[in-house]
Amino acid sequence: MKSEVLFISKNYPPKLGGLETYSYNLIKEFENDFNVYKIVLRRSNLNLLWFLPFGFFKALYLVRKHSFKNIHLCDGLLAPLGSLLKYTTRSSISISIHGLDITYRNTLYQWLIPRCVERLDKIICVSRSTLEECAHRGISRQKCTVIPNGIQPDELYLQQTPVDLRISLENLLKLPLQNKKILVTIGRLIKRKGIAWFVDRVMPDLDASYFYVIAGHGPEFEPISRTIKNHNLQNRVVMLGRVSDKVRRLVCNAADVFIMPNITVKQDVEGFGIAVIEAGSCGLPVVASKIQGLRDSVIENKTGYLIEEGDTKGFLDRIRSMDLKKEDIRQCVNARFHWSEIYKQYRTVLMG
Numbered sequence: 464m465k466s467e468v469l470f471i472s473k474n475y476p477p478k479l480g481g482l483e484t485y486s487y488n489l490i491k492e493f494e495n496d497f498n499v500y501k502i503v504l505r506r507s508n509l510n511l512l513w514f515l516p517f518g519f520f521k522a523l524y525l526v527r528k529h530s531f532k533n534i535h536l537c538d539g540l541l542a543p544l545g546s547l548l549k550y551t552t553r554s555s556i557s558i559s560i561h562g563l564d565i566t567y568r569n570t571l572y573q574w575l576i577p578r579c580v581e582r583l584d585k586i587i588c589v590s591r592s593t594l595e596e597c598a599h600r601g602i603s604r605q606k607c608t609v610i611p612n613g614i615q616p617d618e619l620y621l622q623q624t625p626v627d628l629r630i631s632l633e634n635l636l637k638l639p640l641q642n643k644k645i646l647v648t649i650g651r652l653i654k655r656k657g658i659a660w661f662v663d664r665v666m667p668d669l670d671a672s673y674f675y676v677i678a679g680h681g682p683e684f685e686p687i688s689r690t691i692k693n694h695n696l697q698n699r700v701v702m703l704g705r706v707s708d709k710v711r712r713l714v715c716n717a718a719d720v721f722i723m724p725n726i727t728v729k730q731d732v733e734g735f736g737i738a739v740i741e742a743g744s745c746g747l748p749v750v751a752s753k754i755q756g757l758r759d760s761v762i763e764n765k766t767g768y769l770i771e772e773g774d775t776k777g778f779l780d781r782i783r784s785m786d787l788k789k790e791d792i793r794q795c796v797n798a799r800f801h802w803s804e805i806y807k808q809y810r811t812v813l814m815g
Contacts, residue, residue: 466814467498467529469554471518471544472537473511475503481737482561485612486537489559492806497814500525511540519544526552533557533813539564542579549582557585557813562734562756565596577602585812589735590756596732608812611759612735613805616744616797621716628717635713636676636701643674646782647718647747649711650738652681655731657724657752659683662690662700664775665724669782675700675722678714715745720785723751723761726772736760743767743796746789750781765795 470490474482486503493499502521504514518541522534526548536545536558545556558580565576577600580586586607588594594607621628633640648658658677666675677687677700684702691700703710715721721742725733735756739749749767751757761767767787770777798804 465496465498466533467500467531468493468814469522469525469529469531469534470499470501470537471503471522471534471541472501473504473508473514473518473541474538475501475505477505478507481612482538484737485559485561488613488615488802489537489806489809492802493810496810500529500531515541515544519547522548523551526554535559535813536583539576539580542576542583546579546582549584555584555813557587558583559587559589560593560597560734561589562593562596562732565593565600566730566732568730573600581606587809587812590759592732592755592758593734609759610805610808610812611800612737612740613802614737614740614744614796614800615802616793618744619712619715619741620745620793621712623716625717628713631713632717635710638674638701640674642672644672644720645718646673646675646720646722647678647714647742648676648722648724649678649706649714649742652677652679652683652687653731654683655725655728655733656683657726659687659690660726660773661722661724661778662687662694662696664773665778665782666696666700667694668775668779671699673699673782676703676714676718677701678703678706678711680705712745715742715747718747720782721747721749721767722778722782723749723757724778725752725754725757727754733757739767740796740800743792743800746793748785748787748789748792750778750785762795762799766792 472486475486476483502518531554534554534556539560549556581602588607588609589612594609598604733755739760743766749761751761752772753769754772761769768781
């Protein structure tokens, strides 16, 4: 008879986002080997006020019916719910911590969430940086295990020739890209991503053969746009705004280098850097800042290179001398971060 496990997630499809993708894939992998029950929020987080008490009472009902030995919470905001379940059931309660869910800048949040996380039995941190953030808030290191985020490699990879991919990208951008080296950044445009810094400090020193594509939206959209205009880079830097999955796949497969020039912003950390391994699954080499969770998502000299934060020359040198082969990158990323491998680590920790 299969063992039973209960998952609780406030981020789940059809909602879109990194946490939604994480929850879906983690639960799906467990469903292959265990009888899985799930309590999930498929609507916006505006529904949290009713979901949290509903999740608690639904979990109590399911625990009494099935006697779960293991309950896993998919992000840190659910820690108070887990703390209540810890004292009302005999189940082992575990939780995943991703970054912002432990560092969120709010006095009440910081008073409550770390205390509740510490009361749980097992804590999965997506990177060493996230573990350090937990420890800094008084959470026992002995309870913490680092397991990175995962990917389904073939979801992004396009089996097309480089020539066809480049033609498709030219058609999308409506710009000639012959003999261009395409740099790309994909993600929410927020300050810690360092994109404005990169446009200001790095792009002006790269010659005209380099073309930079920025996909995403967020509060930094206008500051980045102003920086582009200030350096008269409109012909070499393009901002796509929000893009569809189809466009995201095309850009990742057609580009030459993925750029992740993060900067330190107090209490806003890059917990892991899922965009980095998504790029790697397409064979795209990464040049990223050597900070926070990026130190775990970039495999130095194999999937990309880590540069000291704010080191203009370091970024320039690595971009100009990129020598990693796409197929080697894909093999490395798939071997390290494929969800089937990440699942094995979760299974050992949660069910062992």
